[in-house]
Amino acid sequence: MDKLLGGFMLAIVAFLTVGCDKQGKPIQEFGLDKLEKGVSSESDVRMVMGQPETVWEDDDGGRELQYPKGPEGVRTWEFIIDKHGKLKDYRQLLTEETFGRIKTGMTKDTVRRMLGKPRTVQQYKLKNEEAWDWRYLTGTTERFFNVHFDMTTGRVTGTSSSDASNY
Missing domain, CATH: 3.30.1450.10 (Beta-lactamase Inhibitory Protein; Chain:B, domain 1)
Incomplete structure (x- = not known):
């Protein structure tokens, strides 16, 4: 029994260290x-x-x-x-901390540099709005972070997030 438990513990340690970095x-x-x-x-x-x-x-x-x-x-x-x-x-880049730094009035270039290439870009002409989104993880849940821009000025008007499992 001790050999079995020892072998099991060795396997767990080996599994855990394979998926870890130098730290x-x-x-x-x-x-x-x-x-x-x-x-x-x-x-x-x-x-x-x-x-x-x-x-x-x-x-x-x-x-x-x-x-x-x-x-x-x-x-x-x-x-x-x-x-x-x-x-x-x-x-x-796709973290709650980075998302919290996105502010109303920022330019598209500033947002692009902070978050990288968006997953999708959608235009809503009747609302004069363009929305960019990024898929990200919060814990183990996949979500979308969205940045909304005024199409005339190209400036951020707001942000939102949604559960990715709904899509």
Whole structure:
């Protein structure tokens, strides 16, 4: 019985460590465990993640590489490369914290840079509104985050969210 329990515990530990990064945190995207902040190069990021959907050039010579995993995915990754070509940081953009920073009056470009490429863009001409959405996770529930723009000014008029299981 002790051997059986010991083997079972070893299997659980092996299972849990396979799905963790170097800091012991669960891996959210395969390949991230191969990248190290301050050490990995932009070339290393591209070898692991592939071609970015969008590259933003910063005034200081750095770059931000964005990798949306939509339209059915629930993550958009952003990798920040410093002016020396090294990986400074990476983050998942589709979070409640980021959504909370979207404010009325922001431009489409500002929202696009903050959240990455939207899953869909819909125009509602009678309302003079354009709505962008992103699929994301809150806990284990898939939801949509929506940003509403005035079609004339291209500025944010509001945000909303909805349960993705209704679609």
